[in-house]
Amino acid sequence: MNNTEQQFLKALDDKLWKSADKLRANLDAANYKHVVLGLIFLKYVSDAFEERQEQLIELFNTDSDDNIYYLPREDFESDEEYQQAIADELEVLDYYRETNVFWVPKAARWKTLKEKAVLPVGTVLWLDEAENGVKLRSVSWLIDNALDEIEKSNAKLKGILNRISQYQLDNDKLLGLINTFSDTSFSRPVHNGEKLNLHSKDILGHVYEYFLGQFALAEGKQGGQYYTPKSIVTLIVEMLEPYSGRVYDPAMGSGGFFVSSDKFIEEHAKDQHYDAAEQKKHISVYGQESNPTTWKLAAMNMAIRGIDFNFGKKNADTFLDDQHPDLRADFVMANPPFNVKDWWSEKLAEDVRWKYGTPPKGNANFGWIQHMLHHLAPTGSMGILLANGSMSSNTNNEGEIRKRLVEEDLVECMVALPGQLFTNTQIPACIWFLTKDKSNSVVRNEKKRDRRSEFLFIDARNLGYMRDRVLRDFTSEDIAKVADTFHAWQRGEGYEDIAGFCKSVELYEIKKHDFVLTPGRYVGAAAQEDDGEPFSEKMARLTLQLSEQFAESERLEGEIKRNLGELGYELG
Incomplete structure (x- = not known):
């Protein structure tokens, strides 16, 4: 984006x-x-609908050989009849569905909301020509009625729009929001008199993502259930490069990984000079979420971006009610809740997913890893965010499962992350990257080399910057540094070990460390710049400096004791 668009x-x-x-x-x-x-x-849906109406009006009035929409003025006896014909055509549902624009009934159009919301409660309304008059009960009722009408007219949205009457908000509060949003157009953006090249879907997508982040901050710990920081999602997507195939997230929250995958495809298409819309036809997304309101958030997040999705028939527990039992995905990405204790059920005791060992009943980390591996295609790759303990814990079979994953050559890369990245937890985290095809036996991975029995460790704990007093974030350069290192190692093009940052190791080295996968154990310390001062001289100087500081400390302690004594206090 240029500066004007960002502003x-x-x-x-x-x-x-x-x-x-x-x-x-x-x-x-x-x-x-x-x-x-x-x-x-x-x-948004109302703005997008109006934008399509404007396009149609122009098409109805444009005479050209290839324009099938053209309505010749001479075919009508009067201008009034001609305008009525255009108005009737604008209500033809197929004109909107053919361009993936949601059909918005008159009762749900923003113009209707704005006009009716200011009327006194009890006013008789005619929200649609086919309806009898109904009484306005409240502004929240008016909004819920609009949501009902949209769901009835758009099968993809059925059951995913959250009604608001249950929150019992004052009419004035909702009217204030309607008035503020009325001053905003998602379809014809202008800034300081300059018309911007931003599409309604892009603007809404940005606003939706921004609001999810802000809500997560406001909610604190609970907000992390549906929101993964954008930079972490982007990092995983950039490393996995999911531009074709089946993408799966078994703990999807509000669907951030799918949104980033969509953006990645657009950027990839731009770089390769081909049609992004055509490329998106080669991607299908599958997700699951146990929280019903978060499940709806994710579905709405996909709907506003025009992303086809399969989130199962309902919200459900991933372990106990797998909504995609037969799925084998090309890419799996997830940020499941860390260290979940109350996840186990005896129904899971002999589960087919525990191929590498039964996970401990008191921690779901290795349950998530094995669930994802179970759903991974023979040539698939996955990235999962987990607490740091997953890299080293040996309690309750975790060490044995980790050993099996390494020995089976499923682990490809481990990335240690800095602290303070998450709104909901201070637990240090890492990213596991696993794959079932390190041999590069598949044509679509032809850029990759044979990486069998090799493992990459990246220590990214020193990357990032403090966004504010409590939250750290990655810059685009940080993300590129990690992703480029991973790709260079995979392809054998320009990779080299960097002390303190990255190291490629073989299986015997991991065995030496008892299958602990903490990157810090392998990458070593960063090389220190030589300041030109001989070691003996530096040691003498620092020893003298330390002695002087001890002497100054003793002097200050004596003064403090003397001053307290003068005030009548005595230190033991």
Whole structure:
């Protein structure tokens, strides 16, 4: 994006968030996201619908040999009849579905919401020509009615739009949000008089992602259940490069990995000079989520971006009610909850997924790894975020499972992450990258070399910057540094070990360390720059400096004791 587009999005973020954040006084952080995201969704689908209407009006009026939409003015007896014909054509549902635009019934269009929301409660409304009059009960009822109408008209959205009447918000609060959002257009962006080359889907996608991040911050620990920091998601996607095939996330939250995969395909298409929309036809996404409201968030996240998805028939526990039992995915990516203790059921005791050993009942980490491996295609690759303990723990069979994974040559790369990356936990984390095809026996992986019995360790703990006092983040350069190192190692092109950062090792080295996979054990310490001072001289100088500091410490301690004595205090 250019600077003007970035400025526009920043101003839009600030404006919408400032308005939405006023609800915090009336609602828990966990609830008000549903109200705000529901309204943003309604505004977007209405804007996209109007944008398509404008395109159709232009097509109806354009005479050309290849324009099948053209309506000749001379075919109508009067201008009034001609305008009525255009109005009727604009209500033909197929014109919208053919371009993947959601059909928005009149009762759900933003213009209707804005007009009716200001009327007194009890006013009789005609929301659609085919309906009898109904009484306006509240603004939240009006919004819920709009959501109902959209779900009825769009099968993909059935059951995924969260109703807001349950939150019992004042009419004035909702009217304030409607007025603020009314001043924003997702389809015709202009900033400082300059028309921007941003599409409605891109703007809404950005706003949705920004709001999810802000809500996660506001909710603290609970927010992490549905939101993985964007930079971590991007890092995993950039390393795995999922531009074709089946992509699966068994702990999908709000679907961040799928969104990043979509963006990756667009960038990849741009670099390769081919059609991104055509390339996206070669990707299919599968996900699962146990939390019902988060499951809806993810489905809505896909819907607004036009991403086809299969999230199973319902929200469900991944271990106990696998919604994709026959799936074998080309790419699996996940950030499951760390160190889950209460995940076990006796139904899982002899599960086919525990090919490398039964995971401990008190920790789900190696349950997640083996579930993902079970769903991985013979040539697939996966990346999973886990707590650091997974790299070294030997309790309750974890060490044995890790040993089997290494000996079976499934582990490809381990990345140690810096602390303070997550809104919901301070537990240090790492990324496991595993694959079932290190031999490079498949044509689509022809850029990769035979990596059997080789393992890459990357220590990224010193990368990143502090976004604020509590949260660390990666820059795009940090992400590129890690991803490029991984790809160079995979392809055998320009890779070299860097002390303190990365090291390629063979199986015997991991055996020497009892199958502990902590990168710090392998990469060593970063080389120190030679400052030109001989060691003996530096040692003498530092010893003298330390002696002087001890003497100064004793002097200050004596002064403090003397001053306290003068005040009548005595130290033991």
